[in-house]
Amino acid sequence: MKPFLKWAGGKYRLVELIKSTLPKGNRLIEPFVGSGAVFLNTDYSANLLADSNPDLINLFQILQKEGNGFINYCQRLFVAENNTESVFYELRGEFNATNDLRRKASLFVYLNRHCFNGLCRYNSKGEFNVPFGRYTKPTLPEKEMFYFHEISKHAVFEVADYLTTMEKAKYGDVVYCDPPYVPLSATSSFTNYTKGGFSLDDQNALADTAKKLQKGGITVVISNHDTAFTNEVYHPAKIITFNVQRFISSDTKNRNAVSELLAVFA
Numbered sequence: 001m002k003p004f005l006k007w008a009g010g011k012y013r014l015v016e017l018i019k020s021t022l023p024k025g026n027r028l029i030e031p032f033v034g035s036g037a038v039f040l041n042t043d044y045s046a047n048l049l050a051d052s053n054p055d056l057i058n059l060f061q062i063l064q065k066e067g068n069g070f071i072n073y074c075q076r077l078f079v080a081e082n083n084t085e086s087v088f089y090e091l092r093g094e095f096n097a098t099n100d101l102r103r104k105a106s107l108f109v110y111l112n113r114h115c116f117n118g119l120c121r122y123n124s125k126g127e128f129n130v131p132f133g134r135y136t137k138p139t140l141p142e143k144e145m146f147y148f149h150e151i152s153k154h155a156v157f158e159v160a161d162y163l164t165t166m167e168k169a170k171y172g173d174v175v176y177c178d179p180p181y182v183p184l185s186a187t188s189s190f191t192n193y194t195k196g197g198f199s200l201d202d203q204n205a206l207a208d209t210a211k212k213l214q215k216g217g218i219t220v221v222i223s224n225h226d227t228a229f230t231n232e233v234y235h236p237a238k239i240i241t242f243n244v245q246r247f248i249s250s251d252t253k254n255r256n257a258v259s260e261l262l263a264v265f266a
């Protein structure tokens with residue numbers, strides 16, 4: 001099943017390959033859950049799903065608890081009158097100002113379907129700032145939301161940094177990590193590079209923690225770009241490389257194959 005959110009770096013198209021690296025276990029742990037593509041397409045009896053984005057986790061917790069009640073509540077935002085630039089900016093402003101978590105969660109779904117490319121970006125004040133997307137008729141992904149609600153009975157959602165989540169892994173758990181990727185080119189001031197707050201120190205700490213868990217008998221799988229840096233920091237994990245078709249930069253006509261990897265610490 002497809003995730004109900006559009007999410008940068010979403011793994012829906014790679015789920016079968018990722019699943020082939022994940023052993024059976026008592027619980028799946030995802031420290032970077034995003035839209036949840038992997039969790040939604042596996043069947044662990046327990047799942048610990050975390051992300052540092054509080055808006056995302058708030059939405060998942062409300063959908064988990066309420067199901068159809070919340071889906072119907074979101075439906076009210078998906079009307080033609082709300083698909084104009086001026087109403088979009090009004091609702092985006094409301095999203096940034098409200099303290100009502102249920103309203104905020106529904107507006108997050110609205111923004112995901114009405115903003116440019118379904119992106120999720122915040123300015124330095126923490127305000128969602130993606131512009132209007134100009135879609136003809138955005139629709140609420142009801143079926144996908146209901147599926148998420150059903151399957152999330154076996155899940156715990158937490159707002160957490162990846163290291164806090166990884167510390168919770170116990171023998172018998174399986175950990176799948178999908179961090180923000182390292183840059184492809186070594187020219188982009190490599191040592192200081194930070195994307196979405198995820199620095200090279202973070203990439204190193206993630207690899208070190210995976211090795212530590214592996215020593216305790218816990219399998220950890222990490223997705224990333226296939227670069228000299230990732231091959232070095234993940235050594236001696238088993239590395240599976242493959243190509244992914246991607247739109248490069250803002251030029252949508254320019255489709256290139258990018259090499260990615262799965263590092264399996266088992």
Ligand SMILES: C[S@@+](CC[C@H](N)C(=O)[O-])C[C@H]1O[C@@H](n2cnc3c(N)ncnc32)[C@H](O)[C@@H]1O
Nearest residue numbers: 009010011032034035036037051052161162178
């Ligand atoms: C590539 S996306 C994951 C995509 C997900 N596998 C999917 O299929 O949708 C990376 C996620 O990591 C989260 N993230 C970024 N920095 C983080 C951190 N320090 N700790 C936990 N999560 C973080 C982002 O909010 C984002 O949702």
